[in-house]
Amino acid sequence: MSHDHRIALVTGASRGIGRATAKAFLDRGMRVAVNGRTIESVSTAIAELGGGDRLVAAPGDIATVAGCESAVTATIKAFGSLDVLVNNAGVYTRTPIAGSDEQLWDWVMDANVKGVFFCGRAALDALRESRGVIVNVASEAGLRGYGGITIYCASKGAVVNLTRAMALELAPDVRVNCVCPGVVDTDMSRNISPDFQRESADFYPMKRIATANEVAQAIVYLASEDAGFITGTALAIDGGANAGG
Numbered sequence: 479m480s481h482d483h484r485i486a487l488v489t490g491a492s493r494g495i496g497r498a499t500a501k502a503f504l505d506r507g508m509r510v511a512v513n514g515r516t517i518e519s520v521s522t523a524i525a526e527l528g529g530g531d532r533l534v535a536a537p538g539d540i541a542t543v544a545g546c547e548s549a550v551t552a553t554i555k556a557f558g559s560l561d562v563l564v565n566n567a568g569v570y571t572r573t574p575i576a577g578s579d580e581q582l583w584d585w586v587m588d589a590n591v592k593g594v595f596f597c598g599r600a601a602l603d604a605l606r607e608s609r610g611v612i613v614n615v616a617s618e619a620g621l622r623g624y625g626g627i628t629i630y631c632a633s634k635g636a637v638v639n640l641t642r643a644m645a646l647e648l649a650p651d652v653r654v655n656c657v658c659p660g661v662v663d664t665d666m667s668r669n670i671s672p673d674f675q676r677e678s679a680d681f682y683p684m685k686r687i688a689t690a691n692e693v694a695q696a697i698v699y700l701a702s703e704d705a706g707f708i709t710g711t712a713l714a715i716d717g718g719a720n721a722g723g
Contacts, residue, residue, distance in 0.1 A: 483507065483508070483509070484508045484509070484561040484562060485508065485509045485510075485511070485553070485557045485558075485559055485560050485561050485562070486500075486503050486508055486509070486510050486511070486560075486561065486562035486563070486564060486701070487510075487511040487513060487536060487549060487550065487553040487560060487562070487563050487564065487597075487601070488500045488503070488510060488511070488512065488513060488564040488566055489513040489540050489549065489564065489565055489566050489567035489593065489597060490513065490514065490540065490566040490567030490568065491510075491512040491513050491514060491520075491523060491566065492512065492513075492514035492515075492519040492520055492522065492523040493519075493523070493664065493665055493666075494662070494664035494665060494666055494690055495566055495615060495659070495662060495664065495690050495693045495694060495697075496513075496564070496566040496567070497523060497526075497527070497690070498689075498690035498691050498693065498694035499564055499566065499693075499694040499697050499698070500512055500523070500527060500533075501527060501694070502691070502694040502695060502697070502698045503562075503698065503701075504527060504528075504532060504533070506698065508532070508562075509532045509533075509534070509557050510527075510532065510533055510534075511533075511534050511535075511536035511549070511552065511553035511556065511557070512524055512527070512533060512534070512535060512536060513536045513537065513538060513540065513549045513567065514537055515537065515538075515539050515540075515545075516537060517535060517537045519537075520535045520536070520537045521535065534552065534553065534556040534557065535552065536548075536549040536550075536552040536553050536556075537549070537552075538552075540565075540567040540589065540593035540597060541567075541585070541588035541589040541592065541593055542588070543592075543596045545593075546593060546596040546597040546599075546600050547596070547600045549597065549600075550563075550597060550600040550601045550604070551600075554604055559604055559607065559608055560601055560604040560605060560608060560610060561605075561608045561610045561611065562610060562611050562612075562613070562701045563597060563598065563601045563605060563610070563611070563612045563613070564612075564613045564614075564615070564697055564701070565593065565594040565597050565598065565612065565613070565614045565615060565637075566615040567589065567593055568589050568590045568593070568615065568633075569585065569586055569589040569590060570627075570630055570666055570670075571585075571586055571627065571629060571630055572626055572627050572630075572670065573626075573627075573629065574625075574626050574628070575628050578628070578629055582629065583629055586629045586630060586633050587629075587632075587633055587636075590630075590633035590634065590636075590637060591633050591636045591637060591640065594614050594637055594640060595640060598612055598644060598654075602648075602652075605648075605651075605652045606648075606651045606652060609651055609652065610652055610653075611652065611653045611654075611655075611700070611701045612644065612648075612652060612653070612654040612655075613654075613655055613656065613657065613697050613700050613701055614637050614640070614641050614654070614655070614656035614657075615637075615656065615657055615659070615693075615697075616634045616635075616637040616638045616641070616656045616657065616658045616712060617630070617634040617637075617658055617659060617660075618658045618659065618660045618714055618715075618716040618719050618720060619631045619634050619635075620633075620634030620635040620636075620637055620638040620658055620712070621635075621638065621658055621712065621714060621716075621720050622719075622720060634658075637656060638656060638658065638712045641654055641655060641656040641710065641712060642710045642712075645709040645710030646710060649709055649710075653700075653705070653706070653708065653709040654709055654710065655700045655705070655708060655709060655710065655711050655712070655713065656711075656712050656713070657693060657696050657697055657700070657712075657713050657715055658712050658713060658714045658715065658716065659688055659693045659715045659716065660678070660682060660687065660688055660715065660716035660717055660719055661674075661675065661678035661679075661682075661687040661688070662687060662688045662689065662690055662692075662693055663675065663687055663688065663689055663690065664690055667687070675687055681719070682716070682717030682718060682719055683717060683718030683719070683721065684717035684718055685717075686717065687717070688715055688716075688717065692715065693715055696713055696715055700713065
């Protein structure tokens, strides 16, 4: 897969899937802008990724338009252009409908949906110029419903359909796809509850959860020239959860 010398911005790259994706791009010779909410978290991630001139800090709160624009601007200022935008930053909540309020709704939707849209808008001119790629990180919870995480399901379902609409509007200049992971072995899933990862593994037909690197490799593929005829798709990385409808 040809990646050498290309430039990527990965949002939410200070940990989890984002960090694994940044490393996967680096391993293929790419230059990577690392986004996180704070310069401290970004600096730590860059140091752990090995530092060097192929990494640049692009901090900003992706739940805000200003944060989206700041991250994209920092990337282009440092590297001169942009080939790949990975909209990975997001949040998760396990809150039933009766326990939800407007503040929680806005927190989830701003991080998971608004950030995807406005990062894409901020990067649009650069991606059109490079005939680049957007890969959004949705969730298998965007492909099916789960009780108790209704707001999260709504946000990730929005990302899936936003991906399709963006793909149609931006073709043929920019390809847009999304990945839909199931539960992944990251800090986020570890912190939900002591039994969450084990219970999730029992649910999937593959009888385990995904690794962050497995999701990162799918993102790398969708960003590559080998996926040049793929746009508007939602790739489930869910251990077979959606195979039965």
